[in-house]
Amino acid sequence: MPTPYHHGSLRDSLLEAGRRQLLEEGVASLTLRGLAKRVGVSHSAPLRHFDDRDALLDAIAAAGFAELISELESAAGLSSLRARLTQYARAHARFALESGPLLELMFSVGPGGGAAEESAARFFALGGELLGERADRESGPLPYLLAATLEGIGSLVASGRLPVERVDEVVDEAVSMLLPAVEARLSS
Amino acid sequence: MPTPYHHGSLRDSLLEAGRRQLLEEGVASLTLRGLAKRVGVSHSAPLRHFDDRDALLDAIAAAGFAELISELESAAGLSSLRARLTQYARAHARFALESGPLLELMFSVGPGGGAAEESAARFFALGGELLGERADRESGPLPYLLAATLEGIGSLVASGRLPVERVDEVVDEAVSMLLPAVEARLSS
DNA sequence: CACATATGTAGACGGTGACTACATTGGTGC
DNA sequence: GCACCAATGTAGTCACCGTCTACATATGTG
Secondary structure, three states: OOOOOOOOOHHHHHHHHHHHHHHHHOHHHOOHHHHHHHHOOOOOHHHHOOOOHHHHHHHHHHHHHHHHHHHHHHHOOOOOHHHHHHHHHHHHHHHHHHOHHHHHHHHHOOOOOOHHHHHHHHHHHHHHHHOOOOOOOOOOOHHHHHHHHHHHHHHHHHHOOOOHHHHHHHHHHHHHHHHHHHHHHHOO | OOOOOOOOOHHHHHHHHHHHHHHHHOHHHOOHHHHHHHHOOOOOHHHHOOOOHHHHHHHHHHHHHHHHHHHHHHHOOOOOHHHHHHHHHHHHHHHHHHOHHHHHHHHHOOOOOOHHHHHHHHHHHHHHHHOOOOOOOOOOOHHHHHHHHHHHHHHHHHHOOOOHHHHHHHHHHHHHHHHHHHHHHHOO
């Protein structure tokens, strides 16, 4: 039989199809019914796996954070602080370039959300680690500033207002600006 | 007669009602029909003034940029560069705090848009002026970095991930970081 | 192998954007 | 003045969407 009654991995298929739809046609085009048709199930089948459309978006965003985090972690091994920061920032910018609408979704889902918010917390914690934040002292403004700068660059990239060929230049300038403050913080 | 056939200023009323709806209930709650009802016209009347829902959002975003720009211009008169930068950044952060969803809308409408994109261009030009950019030489990465940093902070503020009581601290740190690079650029 | 549960289907309902045809108004040229 | 026309608002309609409910089928556990 070509299409068994039970799909088998409908949840994953919906997440993947949703991700594709998001990246290709934008978040507005992402409808539960459209995804259902695309995956080959009835129009209400997605509701068995996601309470509503927002829950699906939340799950897609959570997966996006996981993906972003795994790319950012490529910076952890590098020896110098500058190299780590640069690699971290470049990975973030690259993600924005390749998955703009997804990044936009990830940062538009505010706190109070579900799974995405947990993943977001890990993302912010990762930035803190990069800056040498420790639990035994108060965190300064730097983690926020790092996150803001990267997210801002990502937003400009995703919206196309920052030309692709100038991304590296801006990222490098950002790192050069952040570095002194981070070094001061680390040596204190 | 209480309700004349012609509203008289329907376009403005829709913009204002749309702005209120956006700020109070979020962009998802903003529907043409809801606005029409709220303003007291028939469900299809808004289409006489806006081609579609996106056109309305675009117009609201354009008005938002005009508003933001007028607040940012309060920094132009200050004497020291640091004071100008600080005032500029604080005004931006305050706007994010008071009109988060509007700011989010303004920066989610990518280029290729209509009226909003013109206003956005003036916004970016204003940042360039603050940094002493001139038409007679190529612009460096600084204008982008300034815009990215402020937009990133604004996004964190609007989403609630940056606690309100820490906004000033982060803004000041951002200014302190940007300042040396800007001074170097200006004196060259 | 019975039966509870998870998963998928089919139909319905109200809300929404957008299109069309029609009604009313205000301004312009004569 | 006034005939005409473009601008503005109305009413009806259609397809699409999210979501709910009742029902069908598969799965796995005692």
